[in-house]
Amino acid sequence: MTGWLTEAVPRGRVAAFRTLVYLFVAADLVVFTPWVRTRVDVPGDLYRPLLIGRLLPLPTPDEALVGMVFWVLLVAALLAATGRAPRLLGWTVFALYFEWMIVAMSYGKVDHDRFGLLVALAALPTAGRARHGDPTRTEAGGWALRVTQIAVICTYFLAAWAKFRFGGLDWATGSVLARAIIRRGTDLADLIAQVPHLLIVAQFGILAFELLSPLVFVVPARWRTAVIGFFYSFHLATVATITISFAPHLVAMTAFLPLEKVRPVLLARRLLTRRAGPPTVTDHPRSASPADPPAPATPLTPAPDPVTGPAPLG
Numbered sequence: 001m002t003g004w005l006t007e008a009v010p011r012g013r014v015a016a017f018r019t020l021v022y023l024f025v026a027a028d029l030v031v032f033t034p035w036v037r038t039r040v041d042v043p044g045d046l047y048r049p050l051l052i053g054r055l056l057p058l059p060t061p062d063e064a065l066v067g068m069v070f071w072v073l074l075v076a077a078l079l080a081a082t083g084r085a086p087r088l089l090g091w092t093v094f095a096l097y098f099e100w101m102i103v104a105m106s107y108g109k110v111d112h113d114r115f116g117l118l119v120a121l122a123a124l125p126t127a128g129r130a131r132h133g134d135p136t137r138t139e140a141g142g143w144a145l146r147v148t149q150i151a152v153i154c155t156y157f158l159a160a161w162a163k164f165r166f167g168g169l170d171w172a173t174g175s176v177l178a179r180a181i182i183r184r185g186t187d188l189a190d191l192i193a194q195v196p197h198l199l200i201v202a203q204f205g206i207l208a209f210e211l212l213s214p215l216v217f218v219v220p221a222r223w224r225t226a227v228i229g230f231f232y233s234f235h236l237a238t239v240a241t242i243t244i245s246f247a248p249h250l251v252a253m254t255a256f257l258p259l260e261k262v263r264p265v266l267l268a269r270r271l272l273t274r275r276a277g278p279p280t281v282t283d284h285p286r287s288a289s290p291a292d293p294p295a296p297a298t299p300l301t302p303a304p305d306p307v308t309g310p311a312p313l314g
Contacts, residue, residue: 012260014141022081090125116252119151160210
């Protein structure tokens, strides 16, 4: 079991995963969750912190606290994406993002798509230094990726467990997807909803998918990437029908992928080189340099006549 948890991976994979995760954190602040800053406009008595927020305890968020977390976290995430000071910056990003999520989820709604990302942020500082393209293997980096993978799969499996806990089989036979389509469905979802019993079949399929998700750890390695591709296709269908993206979860799920093979900087250089074309070769003779030896002198002897022999010199 220990060998499986710490299975060594290339350091380049850890570096690529680290850069992707920290860049997403920066993007999350300004694209996906900028609304967290508006929590300061909500009366403080509506703040109901999560259990961890009550145990620490954490202060009721105000404008100064949320603003400080936003700007320091944004700068720290961008710096951490470079791979510098992985422990110092890594723990800083984790602590601040954890507080950012507590503020976000302490007003009545808790999203479960950020569990894998939070585990990744907690594990990455333990991976140590890693450079892009480095093929040497690291067990510490392997552990960081493995616990992130486990968190990703737990998100699926525990979601199925929650469905059974609160809805039982009625979740699969009810109108869950129908209500979601009414609330936030797309034109594609409207077409699917017109097919008789298809939504019920889809609900049973979702339960089966979530319950069987741990099998990704036992399938042969050559098939694992294809299985993860199926996971991504499931979320693509979710976005296309009921506009739920699960973006943080999708970023954490890249822990399953050989990210060291994707090198955008190197790819950009190759594309620029191809556009520039091959080097131009000129037809001009090479100019002689002072170090070149002198060319041999050509004799001034006339060419012999084929009949009479050599021509006279006078």
